[in-house]
Amino acid sequence: MAFNSYKDDEKTGGEKGKVKTLLRLFSYLLIYKKEIFLVLLIMGFCVAVSLMNPLIIEEAIDNYIGKGNFSGLVKIVCFAAVLNIIMVLLIKLRMYIMNKLCHRILVTIRLELYTHIQTLDFHFFDSRPTGKILSRIMGDINSLKDVLGNSVTTLIPDFITITAVVVIMVIKNPLLTLAALCSTPLLMIGMFIIQKYSHKRWLIFRKKSANLNAFLHENIAGMRIIQSFNAQKESEETFDTLVKEHREAFKDAVRMNDAFNSIIDICWGIGSVMLYYVGIVVLGVDTVSIGTLLAFGTYINMFWQPISNLSSFYNQLITNIAAAERVFEILDTPSEITDDSDATVLPPIKGAVSFENVSFAYSDAPDVKVLEDVSFEIKPGETIALVGPTGAGKTTIVNLISRFYDTTKGSVKIDGHDVKDITIHSLRSQMGIMTQDNFLFSGTVKDNIRYGKLDATDEEIIAAAKAVNAHDFIMKLEKGYDTELSERGGGLSIGQKQLLAFARTFVSMPRILILDEATSSIDTQTELLVQKGIETLLQGRTSFVIAHRLSTIQKADRIFVIDEGGILEQGTARELFEKKGAYYNLYMAQSL
Numbered sequence: 265m266a267f268n269s270y271k272d273d274e275k276t277g278g279e280k281g282k283v284k285t286l287l288r289l290f291s292y293l294l295i296y297k298k299e300i301f302l303v304l305l306i307m308g309f310c311v312a313v314s315l316m317n318p319l320i321i322e323e324a325i326d327n328y329i330g331k332g333n334f335s336g337l338v339k340i341v342c343f344a345a346v347l348n349i350i351m352v353l354l355i356k357l358r359m360y361i362m363n364k365l366c367h368r369i370l371v372t373i374r375l376e377l378y379t380h381i382q383t384l385d386f387h388f389f390d391s392r393p394t395g396k397i398l399s400r401i402m403g404d405i406n407s408l409k410d411v412l413g414n415s416v417t418t419l420i421p422d423f424i425t426i427t428a429v430v431v432i433m434v435i436k437n438p439l440l441t442l443a444a445l446c447s448t449p450l451l452m453i454g455m456f457i458i459q460k461y462s463h464k465r466w467l468i469f470r471k472k473s474a475n476l477n478a479f480l481h482e483n484i485a486g487m488r489i490i491q492s493f494n495a496q497k498e499s500e501e502t503f504d505t506l507v508k509e510h511r512e513a514f515k516d517a518v519r520m521n522d523a524f525n526s527i528i529d530i531c532w533g534i535g536s537v538m539l540y541y542v543g544i545v546v547l548g549v550d551t552v553s554i555g556t557l558l559a560f561g562t563y564i565n566m567f568w569q570p571i572s573n574l575s576s577f578y579n580q581l582i583t584n585i586a587a588a589e590r591v592f593e594i595l596d597t598p599s600e601i602t603d604d605s606d607a608t609v610l611p612p613i614k615g616a617v618s619f620e621n622v623s624f625a626y627s628d629a630p631d632v633k634v635l636e637d638v639s640f641e642i643k644p645g646e647t648i649a650l651v652g653p654t655g656a657g658k659t660t661i662v663n664l665i666s667r668f669y670d671t672t673k674g675s676v677k678i679d680g681h682d683v684k685d686i687t688i689h690s691l692r693s694q695m696g697i698m699t700q701d702n703f704l705f706s707g708t709v710k711d712n713i714r715y716g717k718l719d720a721t722d723e724e725i726i727a728a729a730k731a732v733n734a735h736d737f738i739m740k741l742e743k744g745y746d747t748e749l750s751e752r753g754g755g756l757s758i759g760q761k762q763l764l765a766f767a768r769t770f771v772s773m774p775r776i777l778i779l780d781e782a783t784s785s786i787d788t789q790t791e792l793l794v795q796k797g798i799e800t801l802l803q804g805r806t807s808f809v810i811a812h813r814l815s816t817i818q819k820a821d822r823i824f825v826i827d828e829g830g831i832l833e834q835g836t837a838r839e840l841f842e843k844k845g846a847y848y849n850l851y852m853a854q855s856l
Contacts, residue, residue, distance in 0.1 A: 285588050289408065290415055292369045300416060303361055306354045307421040313351045315428050318562035320344050326555035358417065366413045374405050377595060385601040386668050387627055399477040400594055404587035411584050418577045422570035429567045433560065440552065443542035444564045447531035451571070454527035458520055465517040467586040472510040479506055524575055532568040539564055600627065601667060603687050610690040613679045614644040615775045615806030617665060622674035624660055634660050636829035647807040649817035651850060652826035658810045661826070662778045665808070666695055696774030699781065702765030709738055710745040712764055716772035728771035732801065734763035770801050777807040814851050823847060
């Protein structure tokens with residue numbers, strides 16, 4: 265388990281990028297303007313009640329308790345109780361509405377992200393571990409919930425509360441106000457220092473989380489290999505290292521947050537001490553009434569509590585802005601393979617394929633040419649076998665036909681249509697592709713075969729299975745075609761998985777068929793069983809067959825020997841054998 269494989273290779277924006285990310289995140293709230301307006305009205309009422317409470321206390325002490333007016337005291341207490349009960353009920357309603365909205369927004373963002381990921385090209389997935397992608401779809405998006413909710417329920421009302429409290433305090437007694445708020449400069453200095461370092465630490469924590477997720481996903485998927493090679497100890501050591509890094513990153517980030525809370529507590533304490541010192545010692549009780557002093561004591565709490573709330577919200581923001589950046593980074597990642605604005609729909613094709621001076625190199629290694637100036641023409645219905653050493657470019661050729669990658673130079677044409685000028689959906693909907701590692705999804709056997717044609721009837725599914733000789737083994741399963749398969753077809757042999765993949769391809773009735781090492785995982789007996797089905801599948805279709813076992817392609821109309829970035833030889837099996845060139849050497853090497 266190479267620890268270096270789990271490196272922090274993700275990038276995020278600077279200060280301007282943070283603001284842009286926040287504005288983009290909050291824009292999702294604008295979808296629900298009516299609900300947000302209702303929440304703001306509720307919060308406006310609740311803030312007003314909170315601001316009135318100290319004034320009611322002051323009035324009750326100075327004008328009712330102090331003067332012995334108990335009947336008036338009962339009335340004002342009842343009035344305050346009714347207001348506060350209504351406030352509590354409205355707070356519950358506000359929480360319900362915001363939780364509902366936040367969950368809707370998370371679903372929207374997650375759906376946008378998943379939909380966008382499905383449009384991305386193979387290079388995106390080649391360059392990222394699956395676990396890191398999953399961490400963004402699930403963990404990063406989940407972490408945005410509190411930010412979205414608190415941006416409305418904390419940010420707005422607490423700013424209003426702080427502003428209103430300061431205004432009321434200044435109107436009632438400017439000197440007491442100055443004493444109570446004397447420690448705010450210390451708060452500003454602490455906020456500036458902590459903000460500078462906190463975001464970086466939370467970003468590191470997010471990256472360590474992604475590394476850990478990537479490692480877990482990869483190792484669980486490869487558990488058989490780990491156990492086969494007795495690599496449990498090495499795997500545990502790597503896991504332990506990643507967990508420690510994850511823990512230390514979290515501790516570093518949390519320490520910074522806790523430091524900010526401590527600064528708030530210190531400032532709060534200094535302000536309270538100064539308030540009572542000035543009110544009692546400097547001004548004296550003759551100047552400041554007991555009711556006013558208690559009201560100011562309540563107001564200073566109402567000032568610093570929102571500050572504490574805002575600091576918690578700020579910590580959430582710093583914590584989760586990295587998650588938002590990572591989510592939007594994928595949403596903003598363009599696919600290298602997209603439909604042009606003037607792309608047309610490919611009409612039903614006959615299956616002619618041509619390469620015209622095609623060159624190709626992967627974008628992350630542009631100097632390494634996989635194909636160099638390759639040209640050929642395939643007639644409709646021809647079966648073309650591609651052979652050659654590993655890495656010669658066989659799979660690259662069929663990937664260019666399917667437009668999983670675009671050519672670096674030259675053009676690939678289907679029935680005379682350049683694949684770059686037609687829509688991807690109309691191209692791939694007329695193609696059938698089978699690889700060596702055919703993925704089976706969780707679900708029934710019937711569902712997996714129907715994946716090749718989502719509107720296929722049960723009769724078409726059974727006919728496809730019979731055509732590739734999969735029907736007999738399917739009927740021996742516990743529930744036949746309704747048998748539930750686990751992830752990746754657990755419980756089936758490799759040969760059975762391949763047969764189901766053949767049936768899935770067959771049911772789509774493609775005009776161009778690509779078999780990329782499709783029989784390499786099938787034992788000889790199973791291969792004989794499926795060979796007739798393959799011949800049926802190939803009939804009347806343009807087919808490209810990539811195979812290492814040359815015995816499986818003897819009936820191909822032409823064989824292309826691929827190596828050194830091009831086609832070294834082409835012809836029938838007999839012609840190439842008699843030529844005694846590259847194909848002959850490959851054939852004789854397998855015969856030994």
